[in-house]
Amino acid sequence: MGINDELSKVSIGLRFSNGREVHFKIIGMHCATCSLTVQKALLSVNGVLSASVSLANDEAVVIVDPAVFDYAKALKAVQGVGYDIYRETLTFMLKGLEPEEVNTIVRALHAPGVFSVVPNPVNHTVTITYNPLEIDEGGLRAIIENAGFKVIGVSKGGTEDFDVDRKAVETDLKDIKAKLTVAIPLTALIFLLEALSIVGIIPGALYAIASFALSTPVQFYSGMRFIRGAVRAFRNVTANMDTLVTLGTLSAYVFSVLVLTHVIGGDVFFDSSAAIITFILIGRYLETRLKLRVGSTMRELARLYPRSARVVRSGVETLVSINEVKPGDIVVIKEGEVIPVDGYVDGGEGYVDESVMTGEPRPRHKGIGDLVLAGTILARGYLRIKVTRSGEYAFIAQVIKQARQAQSLRLPIQSLVDRIASYFTWFVISAGVLTFMAWYLIGAPIYMAVLHMASVLVIACPCALGLATPISVVAGTNNALKHGILIRESRAIELSPGIKVVAFDKTGTLTRGRFEVISVFGDEKTLYYAAIAEGGSEHPIAKAILERAREVYGEVPSAESYDSVPGMGVITQWNGLTIGVGNEKLIKGFEARINPEIENKANDSVGEGFTVVYVIVNNEVSGAIALGDSPRPEAPMVISELRRMNIIPMMLTGDNTEAAKVVAKKLGIDYVYSGLMPDEKAEVIKELRDKFGITVMVGDGVNDAVALKAADIGIAMGAGTDIAKSVGDVVLLDSDLTKILSFIKLSRKILSNIRFNILYAFMYNVVLIPIAAGAMPGLTVRPEWAGLAMALSSITVTLNALRLRYSHV
Numbered sequence: 103m104g105i106n107d108e109l110s111k112v113s114i115g116l117r118f119s120n121g122r123e124v125h126f127k128i129i130g131m132h133c134a135t136c137s138l139t140v141q142k143a144l145l146s147v148n149g150v151l152s153a154s155v156s157l158a159n160d161e162a163v164v165i166v167d168p169a170v171f172d173y174a175k176a177l178k179a180v181q182g183v184g185y186d187i188y189r190e191t192l193t194f195m196l197k198g199l200e201p202e203e204v205n206t207i208v209r210a211l212h213a214p215g216v217f218s219v220v221p222n223p224v225n226h227t228v229t230i231t232y233n234p235l236e237i238d239e240g241g242l243r244a245i246i247e248n249a250g251f252k253v254i255g256v257s258k259g260g261t262e263d264f265d266v267d268r269k270a271v272e273t274d275l276k277d278i279k280a281k282l283t284v285a286i287p288l289t290a291l292i293f294l295l296e297a298l299s300i301v302g303i304i305p306g307a308l309y310a311i312a313s314f315a316l317s318t319p320v321q322f323y324s325g326m327r328f329i330r331g332a333v334r335a336f337r338n339v340t341a342n343m344d345t346l347v348t349l350g351t352l353s354a355y356v357f358s359v360l361v362l363t364h365v366i367g368g369d370v371f372f373d374s375s376a377a378i379i380t381f382i383l384i385g386r387y388l389e390t391r392l393k394l395r396v397g398s399t400m401r402e403l404a405r406l407y408p409r410s411a412r413v414v415r416s417g418v419e420t421l422v423s424i425n426e427v428k429p430g431d432i433v434v435i436k437e438g439e440v441i442p443v444d445g446y447v448d449g450g451e452g453y454v455d456e457s458v459m460t461g462e463p464r465p466r467h468k469g470i471g472d473l474v475l476a477g478t479i480l481a482r483g484y485l486r487i488k489v490t491r492s493g494e495y496a497f498i499a500q501v502i503k504q505a506r507q508a509q510s511l512r513l514p515i516q517s518l519v520d521r522i523a524s525y526f527t528w529f530v531i532s533a534g535v536l537t538f539m540a541w542y543l544i545g546a547p548i549y550m551a552v553l554h555m556a557s558v559l560v561i562a563c564p565c566a567l568g569l570a571t572p573i574s575v576v577a578g579t580n581n582a583l584k585h586g587i588l589i590r591e592s593r594a595i596e597l598s599p600g601i602k603v604v605a606f607d608k609t610g611t612l613t614r615g616r617f618e619v620i621s622v623f624g625d626e627k628t629l630y631y632a633a634i635a636e637g638g639s640e641h642p643i644a645k646a647i648l649e650r651a652r653e654v655y656g657e658v659p660s661a662e663s664y665d666s667v668p669g670m671g672v673i674t675q676w677n678g679l680t681i682g683v684g685n686e687k688l689i690k691g692f693e694a695r696i697n698p699e700i701e702n703k704a705n706d707s708v709g710e711g712f713t714v715v716y717v718i719v720n721n722e723v724s725g726a727i728a729l730g731d732s733p734r735p736e737a738p739m740v741i742s743e744l745r746r747m748n749i750i751p752m753m754l755t756g757d758n759t760e761a762a763k764v765v766a767k768k769l770g771i772d773y774v775y776s777g778l779m780p781d782e783k784a785e786v787i788k789e790l791r792d793k794f795g796i797t798v799m800v801g802d803g804v805n806d807a808v809a810l811k812a813a814d815i816g817i818a819m820g821a822g823t824d825i826a827k828s829v830g831d832v833v834l835l836d837s838d839l840t841k842i843l844s845f846i847k848l849s850r851k852i853l854s855n856i857r858f859n860i861l862y863a864f865m866y867n868v869v870l871i872p873i874a875a876g877a878m879p880g881l882t883v884r885p886e887w888a889g890l891a892m893a894l895s896s897i898t899v900t901l902n903a904l905r906l907r908y909s910h911v
Contacts, residue, residue: 121151121165122214125235127188128160128180143179148172173217173233189217191231192239194246195255198274198331199226201568202342202523203251206335210249213237223568224393224576225271227257250334271393277327278387285324285380288316292373310362310370317372321355325379341527347382347889349531350559351375354885357552368549377886378560385893392900393573407477407498408442414486427492435485440477444491447472452483456836501835504590505583513592516571519860523567530562530871537875553885557874561888562867566895570859573903578852581907586820586838587845591831594815598849601749601815602794604842605787607801608755608765609713610642611819612737612839615802617646617729620712623703624725630655632717632727635674635681638664643715644672646729647683667691669756669779669805671715682718685758685777689716689723696723704728711764713757733768740839741770747846750794754783756805783809800842817842844911851909859899866895 128140137155144153144164149171155162164176177187199207201223211219211228215236221228230242243253254273292313299309322329328351331344351374358370412419414432424442427433433443437452453465456478465481468474474487477498493499534555541551579589589595606612622629633651636644637660651658661674661681670691671684682688689696696716700723704714707728716726741751752773755762762776775786783799787809790797799806799813810816810830818830819837834841873881874888883891 122168124164124166124171124214124233126162126164126176126180126233127235128155128162129186129188139183140180140185143183143185144176147176147179150176168214173215177217187217187233189231190234191229192242193227193229193257194243194253195257195273196226196228196246197252197254197277198327199223199228199251200331200342200344201572202340202527203331203335204568206338206340207246207249207251210245210338211242213245216242222572222576224572226274250330250337271390275387275390275394278383278390281324281327282380282383282387285320285376285383288320289373289376289380292316292376296373310358310372313370313372313376314359314362317355317376320376320379321351324383325351325375328379328382341531343527345527346530346559346562347378349534350556350885350888351378353552353559354378354556357549361549366548368547371549371553371885374553374556374885378556378889381886381889382560382893385890385897389893389896389900392897392904393576407496407502408440411442411492412436425493427489429489429491431489433487433489435480435487437480437482437484440479441474441485441487442492443476443487443489444496445474445487445489447474447485448488449486450484452485453481455479455481501583501588504588504833505579513571513575513596513856515596515856515860519567519571526562526567526867530559533562533871533875534559541876554874554876554882556885557883557888558871560885561870561874561883561891566866566899567860567863569896569899570863571856573900574852574855574859574906577903577906578848578855581909581911582845582848585841585844585848585911586835587841587848588833588835589831589845589849590833591815594831594845595849595852597796597814598846599853600796601798601846603750603752603790603797604744605752605754605790605797605799605809605813606771607783607799607806607809608753608757608762609731610802610837611800611806612753612765612769613731613733615642615731615837617642617713617731619646619650620728620730621703621707622725622727624697624700624717624723625719628717628725629727630658631679631681631719631724632683632715633658634661634676635664635672635683635717637661638674639666639672642731643713643729647715647727669782680720683715684718685715685756687777687779689718692718692721694718694721694723700726708758708760711761713761733765734837734839736839737769740843743843745770752790754778754786754799754809756780756783780805780808784812787812798842800839802837817845847911848906848909851906851911855903855906859902862902863895863899 128137140162141153141155144150144155144162149167149169150164151167152165153162177189180187199221204221204223207221207228208219211230215233217231217233219228219230228246232242239256243256246253295304295309295312295316298304299306325348328344328347331342332348335342335345354371355375357366357368358372358375360366361368361370409424410421411424411427412434413422413427414420414434419434427443431443432448433445435441435452441454447468447470449470451467451469454468454474455465456475468483468485474485475498476492476496491497494503537558538551538555541554542548575592575595578595582589609615619629625631629647629651632647633655636647637658648658659676661676663675665673667673667684667688669687671682671688673680673682673688675681682692682694700716704716704726707714707726712728712730714726714728717724744751750773751769751771752775753762753766753771754775756778757776759774759776762774766772766774775783778786783806787797787799791814796814798815798817799809800817800819801807801810802819806818810818815832816830817832817834820833820835832845834845870883870888870891872878874883876882
């Protein structure tokens, strides 16, 4: 046995005294190099002490230092080298989640196995992405409940859970209504008795006892949601709006009890504690009702999604659950019905109302071969649809899922506001204590000191401050969705006012993407060979070639292999021939010879603005095909409007220079970058960012995915590929270029709305706290009116955000 054989049996064990073993399922590995790449990526993450990756079971075993290891950074590292970590997502509905509690729940869920936590105080939900090998639903629920929150439901993202956000808000609304049913009549009766006491109809002592009896249920039943919130905050070593309300009402209530029992002298004011709770509950009720309206667009989409479909099985139409519909099934749609699946028209024709998805009011004609989407309505006609996607995989389901995530977007300004709000509550408590001491020390009656302290505690409202940003984001993203614009990343909103450049892809973006074969020159079988090669492609050029070839030859045979070369074309094998279809770069790649006559005709076609593809058979150019594609009708107006907004429009295309310039000239675009490979488009985007500033990329194809990711804001066209849409910060649900203008205008309105809300919330407190403290001569606010003012501040912020829902863009 040699020394190498002996060495092969030696194993070295590493021990880490502070390490913890973590397992990840890795997605996308297919060779030993993949596992090594993932291993290196994981080792580069701070806190990873060792990592081994097994290709056999697609699993990584990582020893980490829990004190510094960050799951999100590990995920980013693996994704950065082209792979992914398997993870799952759950949305928990909570019985109450106030804006100032967002940081509390994020801190609580900073636990092993959690990649990300996205709380949404507007609809009282928290969405968690986690590693199922480390933690499960039960573990996450336990963490949430140990932090003092009550879980009232869990969504796993299925089709039945689309309306989860409404359920959470409606549960809160039901609780508030129950509390108000007790609070309103009892508080009204207290004030009636107080009036009778003032005019001498009933004795003061009787009023004091009666108001104690009536206010106690209000304080400890109707006000229990505030007391519980304050206890939850105390357990998490923080303070919030509930803390202020609880301190304010209890100070008034306890003081009055002490007066009633003759422990101290003064007047009772049970009316104040009851009125504060009632006014704030009324405010919370109105605010919650408004929240239901703020996020209604997504729910309208969800309600449109059918739960059943009429499927043809054994020649018979059978109504089945949408979950039983599989790809390849034939679904029948009759006039007036909502289409329940994604698929292609296999028979019949009609006009489909797609307004709910795209905002386009005019129904579109659909015939054999056309794509139809679930959630749209067959306004007229009859369709047989061959299913491609259904249930949670349908396009509408993906839109709803991403729209829900968009509603939880956190702008960077929110972090600043959250920090201020977290300190603000302590500032108010301190101000309340100082107010009490100041009045007491100057010799005022103790009840007067307590009254002013309670007013200060109640009138300040960090809730409005915390609500200022998320409520505007929810209203704004809903309005965007109503116009067919899905905003997926918060940076798109924040960067929009500073946009300097909008770079467009040409084919399928600035143009219709509906090519027609204009002419074919060269070998008589050029079109036939091209159609065979393009059979596996979804590119608009491929569709045009196939359509013309079928007109000429009938059926076209399938290739034996297919390979796409980004930025160059396609290569296939058929019947012993190697066939390539693409641009000049593909010719160079083949080192193919080109007939001068073909070359001259191709150059002439390019000079006329047509796109030319060459057909290469066994290293010789057999011919070329000229294709035409007209610009979208709205493109000139969009380019002109961008110029008016001092934004530079540009074109980035893989097409040849002559064809690109012809289209650019028609549209009024001065800057054209042509003949670009996908990575070259991304490089140009980086150069534009360095030279001009914030740069937007608009594209629709696989070739644009890298550039979309490289841009400050990537806008993917709705008719584009899933890859393009998956990397876009903004997705247009159809291919209407005017929606780019709508996105820019609406983003600016969202930011303006947020700034107003924040400024209003600050000014409200700056003005009213000194008045509540009695520091303004001649001005004072009783605690109950302080409670009313507090409620109105939150309602004002919500109403201002609601304006975004009706903004025209």
